[in-house]
Amino acid sequence: MRKIRHIAAMAAGTGLLALGGVGAVGTGHANASTNTHVSGCSDSATGLTAGVQPKCSSSGTVRYPTQIKLTVNSDQLSALLNPVTGGVGQGIKDSWSLACYAGSTRILNESGTFKVTSSQTKTSTTLPLRGQTPSSCSVKSTVSTLLGLSETLIGSIQALGVSDSVTADTGTLGAVRNATTWCADSMGNAGVPGTKVAAWKCLSDLSQRWIHAPNGELVHEGRCLGYTGTGAVDQQACTGAADQIWSIAGAGRELHSKGGRCLAVGKYRDGTQLWANPCRWGVWQRWTIVPRSKY
Numbered sequence: 078m079r080k081i082r083h084i085a086a087m088a089a090g091t092g093l094l095a096l097g098g099v100g101a102v103g104t105g106h107a108n109a110s111t112n113t114h115v116s117g118c119s120d121s122a123t124g125l126t127a128g129v130q131p132k133c134s135s136s137g138t139v140r141y142p143t144q145i146k147l148t149v150n151s152d153q154l155s156a157l158l159n160p161v162t163g164g165v166g167q168g169i170k171d172s173w174s175l176a177c178y179a180g181s182t183r184i185l186n187e188s189g190t191f192k193v194t195s196s197q198t199k200t201s202t203t204l205p206l207r208g209q210t211p212s213s214c215s216v217k218s219t220v221s222t223l224l225g226l227s228e229t230l231i232g233s234i235q236a237l238g239v240s241d242s243v244t245a246d247t248g249t250l251g252a253v254r255n256a257t258t259w260c261a262d263s264m265g266n267a268g269v270p271g272t273k274v275a276a277w278k279c280l281s282d283l284s285q286r287w288i289h290a291p292n293g294e295l296v297h298e299g300r301c302l303g304y305t306g307t308g309a310v311d312q313q314a315c316t317g318a319a320d321q322i323w324s325i326a327g328a329g330r331e332l333h334s335k336g337g338r339c340l341a342v343g344k345y346r347d348g349t350q351l352w353a354n355p356c357r358w359g360v361w362q363r364w365t366i367v368p369r370s371k372y
Contacts, residue, residue: 112244112245112246113139113142113244113245113246113247114242114243114244115137115138115139115145115216115243115244115245116135116136116137116216116218116242116243117135117240117241117242117243118133118134118135118218118220118240118241119133119238119239119240119241120132120133120238120239120240121236121237121238121239122236122237122238123235123236123237124235125235125236125237130221130222130223131221131222131237131238131239132219132220132221132222132239133219133220133221133239133240133241134217134218134219134220135217135218135241135243136215136216136217136218137215137216137243138213138214138215138216139213139214139216139245139247140212140213140247140250141211141212141213141247141248141250141288141296142177142206142211142213142214142245142246142247143245143246143247143248143290143291143292144203144206144245144246145175145203145204145206145214145216145243145244145245145246146201146202146203146204146243146244146245146246147171147173147191147201147202147203147204147218147241147242147243148199148200148201148241148242148243148244149169149171149191149193149199149200149201149220149239149240149241150199150239150240150241150242151169151222151237151238151239151240168192168193168222168223169192169193169220169221169222169223169239170190170191170192170193170220170221170222170223171190171191171192171193171218171219171220171221171241172188172189172190172191172218172219173188173189173190173191173204173216173217173218173219174187174188174216174217175187175188175204175205175214175215175216176214176215176216177206177209177211177213177214177215177299178211178212178213178214178299179209179211179212179298179299179300180212180266180298180299182299184209184211184299185206185207185209185211185214187204187205187207192223204216209299209315211299212288212296212297212298212299214245216243218241218243220239220240220241221239222237222239246291247288248288248289248290248291248296249288249289249366249368250286250287250288250368251286251287251289251366251367251368252279252285252286252287252366252367253285253287253295253302253332253340253364253366254279254364254365254366254367255276255342255360255361255363255364256330256360256363256364256365257342257345257360257361258278258279259276259277259278259279259342259345260276260277260278260279260280260285261274261275261276261285261287261295261302261310261340261351262274262275262276262277262282262284262285263284263285263297263298263312264284264348265284266282266283266284266298267298267312269300269312270300270311270312270313270314271311271312271313272300272311272312273309273311273350274302274310274311274312274350274351275347275348275349275350275351276342276343276344276345276346276347276348276349276351277347277348278347284297287302287366289323289366292317292322293322293323293324293335294315294317294321294322294323295321295323296315297312298312299315300312300313300314300315301313301314301315301316301321302321302323303318303320303321304320304334304336304338304352304353308338308352308353308354309350309352310340310350310351310352310353318336319334319335319336319337320334320335320336320338320353321334322334322335322336323335323340325364325365325366330363330364330365331356331358331362331363331364332362332363332364333356334353336353337356338353338354338355338356339353339354339355339356339357339362340352340353340362340364341353341354341361341362342361342362343361
């Protein structure tokens with residue numbers, strides 16, 4: 078039965094390009110994150126005339142993003158706009174689109190236009206994740222100059238260049254492994270609210286891969302590890318609630334929730350429900366987040 082679950086998990090995780098690396102293991106709420114370059118492009122033009130726009134487009138996909146930032150740049154345009162800051166129809170325009178997924182299910186579809194009409198050389202904006210914690214996001218970006226300028230102003234600059242860059246902050250990807258070498262497993266790799274999280278022998282299985290976000294959330298396929306009033310651990314829509322924020326702390330490296338309980342293994346048997354219990358500092362509550370390359 079495990080073999081069938083493993084094949085299904087592998088199928089569910091394919092089809093998206095993964096860019097970027099794996100962050101270092103974190104030991105507190107503020108876990109280490111990796112800044113990943115997702116995409117970028119540049120273009121330039123000489124002998125400018127009204128209506129000619131240097132422009133470029135780029136696209137890419139990043140896995141486990143916690144923040145996505147769009148940065149645009151045009152040194153020459155900055156110099157040109159300096160005496161006429163904020164003029165209508167002048168500046169840089171970046172049209173972007175963002176599609177984010179929990180597994181293979183799209184959970185976010187956003188688009189917009191980022192305009193820069195000041196004399197800034199380089200400026201950035203953060204794209205909206207709307208509180209979601211996706212397993213992957215695909216982003217497209219097209220940057221161009223807005224040459225609604227008079228021939229006199231255009232004549233003051235001989236060349237014009239424009240560029241953009243999309244970067245993303247990502248959390249720590251790895252297995253949540255107990256001191257007894259059992260791992261937290263999303264049963265069925267479903268990634269939907271209410272999915273049971275259980276102990277299972279540690280395998281190189283998608284159902285055992287979690288992202289430890291910088292704010293402390295443990296996320297699998299866009300859903301957070303949390304617990305109900307009884308203490309049963311399952312996957313939930315990410316809300317930032319105290320029972321979804323986890324840190325490894327204490328002499329025994331307990332996985333401690335901000336809600337005051339510790340993740341615990343009851344029985345060492347495949348499929349045994351995990352619980353969030355009062356912290357007793359026993360071996361059943363000791364955990365390590367093992368980077369993906371090590372399991």
